[in-house]
Amino acid sequence: MTPASTAAIEVTGVDRIFRRRRDEVVALRDVSVSVAAGEFVSLIGPSGCGKSTLLRLVADLDTPTAGSISVFGKTPRQARRDQDYGIAFQQAGLLPWRTVASNIELPLKLHGVGSAERRARSDELLELVGLEDFGKHHPDQLSGGMQQRVAIARALAESPRLLLMDEPFGALDEITRERMQNELVRICRDTGAAVLFVTHSIPEAVFLSDRVVVMSPRPGRIVDIVTAGGAGLGSSHERTDEVRDAAEFFHTVAAVREHLHGSPVAGVRGVESR
């Protein structure tokens, strides 16, 4: 097996160019980033900066035009076949005709896990996401936040060492969102999984992450990588609600914001002016 020191994700010099007839859209240009095992890394940037595209490339839902990606030292395709990652999208994407428990068990069922073992695992996960009493409910009977928790539980079903999350809290209200962030910190601490997290929200990125990757559009590229650790914040596993009031938290938020809105970085082409 791969040694523990192998990075969860290694992205090197990746380009992704979409060609439509004569049009050419450069979604990603020369992107390199790595996520260590157990590390929480956020991708942040305005719409069209290619952050979701990058996540989809890691998930093998799309293939890069140039460059290389490895997930636990394997190709993304192999990692997908080996179920090395769990994934959650902005839409919970639960199957409405299945109960909550059988939605969580779905990946296990697809991979031939026996029903007793599946049941045990879904009970465990329902407890982890605080929905013990809702296993027999159907998704349409749950609120948006609860559905998203089910989706996260489903992503965790096979105890992946890597979670890919594409704006999982994007459709939730602010209060639910903060509560979900706290829960995600706890879940990551309990499972030790590495996370690649796409978001629009600066505070969310800073609160959750060890490092925040700031991206900019046309062509999508990395502007800078901000470390969100240090005094008053600690590692991504130690965050609590107090962190939201810490001075270091505001400094980091300001630093990320500066990179997002700040003056164009010298030598970068095609910077959008607004």
Add this chain to the structure above:
Amino acid sequence: MSAAVTTAVAEATRPRLRLRDLRLGTVLAPLVVGVVFLGGWQLLVDGLGIDPYIVPAPSAIWDQVVAGWSNIVDGMQVTGRNALIGMLVGGVIGVLGAILASLSKVVDQMAVPIVSALSVVPIVALAPVLYTMFGAAVDTGRIVVAALAVSIPVYFNTLRGLRQVSTVHRELMSAYAATPTQVIRTVTLPTATPYVFTGLRIASSLAVISALIAEYFGGPVGGLGKAITSAAASSNYPLAWAYVTGSIVLGLAFYVVTLLVELWFARHTPPTP
């Protein structure tokens, strides 16, 4: 938190077909319309002395319904049986055809002219031909007519349903490295199921109509269609109308049953736009 969540969930439970929320007005309004309509009809026929061959009074029709009830029920059974078998056969053909068309672009494109032709031709028009084909002493021709009429809407709706799989579900299945068979079983067919039943609901009245009208063109006696034509031919107009009433009841029964089945299968699916 948990208590608040529980109440919210209780309110959101099972959104459709809530009988306890059914208002008196919802039931009363159509009843009033029905009574006014029948009363006006009766008054008009009595007051103007309209001959029964033009239109008989509701009371005369009702007398015939009561007097000939067992014959009407027999007719409903014969016609209903043809419609039901036709519906089952046509449903299976429609669903299987749609699955084939959704799997293969070639099949889909080859089917377009045939299905379009079938959907513009009044299928009952085939009845005389089918009687010669299968023999006029059996019900086969009528069942085939009903089955053909049913298969078209079922085919179209199922095909539409098979194409409704959402992007999230498709990508999830891809992320799970699910096999094509698993994708069909786990996502595609369950997504299409409510659409299949929408097709069957639309087809249910067509099945009864087709099976009944096919009887006008010949074949064995006993069904409602034959009863209507022979009552009319012997100038017993109230009896003909009594059989028409039986046909309405039969058609409604088919519709309501398939509607309930559809609601059951769609109970967790958000309503389609």
